[in-house]
Amino acid sequence: MVITRLAAGVDATGHLDDLALARTLEAIAGFREVWASYGVEGRVRIAATSAVRDAADRARFFDGVRAETGVEAEVITGEEEAQLAFLGAATAVEVARPTAVIDIGGGSTELIVGGSDGEVEGWVSLQLGCVRVTERHLASDPPADGELRSARSMIEEQMDRAEKVLAEQGVAMADAASLIGVAGTATTLGAIHLGLPTYDEDRIHRTRLPAAALADMAERLAGMTSAQRATLGPVQPGREDVIHGGALVLHAALARMGLDAVTISEADNLDGLVASLA
Known part of the structure; x- marks a missing residue:
């Protein structure tokens, strides 16, 4: 990577x-x-x-x-990005259906809700990536309390938008019986939760990250400097100054769904792209 x-x-x-x-x-x-x-x-x-x-x-x-x-x-459009993320993740991890998939990128976050048949029922692409959140609201290192409140407010506004867009497609975030997190923010948080000394894809894949542990981790990461986050074994260079923003997004989405954990998948939209070449 x-x-x-x-x-x-x-x-x-x-x-x-x-x-x-x-x-x-x-x-x-x-x-x-x-x-x-x-x-x-x-x-x-x-x-x-x-x-x-x-x-x-x-x-x-x-x-x-x-x-x-x-x-x-x-x-690729936000819709195709969402479809590819769902295709890559939902077939790689065994979780309860209906399944939702969240793909937190640098500039956007895709949230996809599937049906009991494993097909996509609704999707939304949000202007809510870890880089975007951090650049807009988390300038200090570590961020000040007011900056964190501002970031959380932005995230909640985008979650409100997600609820509205999904409702127009006849689905709701609360319909999901499970959530799969894909891409670098989710996988890195899974690795930190496991206490890995280095990034290990095989151990990260299928990790269950409890909501309470995610809440604690988001708070802890926000209280650290970028240099301190960089010392965490699985945090790869270039992610230490934005991972806290991504953690806030993942925590907010999980809370909106009322679920007790997110399952981490190393399979994501890249796997969906590969499948499209078959």
Whole structure:
């Protein structure tokens, strides 16, 4: 895993950050070397999400990817991102149905509610990623009490929006009998809960993170500096200054659903993208 923080600054400026874009293109070039070493040709999808969706200068990303790989990158919609996350996670973890999946990214959060048959019943894409929350409201290190109140207020407003959008599709967050958390925020929180010395995908996958433990962790992370969070074994470089914002989002969603735990899945929208190539 390579954390490039492509969403850095997009919420404030509407444009891609030069250094973040360079890091991202460097990582993609490295992935090209990997797939070329396996002889892969012609069946490659490079999909961008919230950061590129929101950037006015997204053409810079497309041009850079094309130059580095020869592949035409795509921006997937919030709906497709939600569908892919559900496809990747709901088939990889055994939990009670109806199942909800939450995908907390850097710029957005996708929340998907499935039915008893395992199919998607409703979805919403929120402007609520861990980078966006942190950049808007958690500037201090560690954040001040007023900043935390402001962040929680923003998150609750977005949860209200989620309830409204899902209701228009005939479903509710409370319909879910279980919640699966995917992507880096959820998996890192699962790793911290386990007390892992390093990030270990096999041990993280299918971890059950109780609501009470998540609440304590969100409070503890918010009280730490970025340097202190970086010393936590499984927190990968580039996540230490935004993980507390993501923890607040996950805790709020779990509380809205009234569930006692979230199950962590290493399978996510990337697995859904792979399945789409089959």
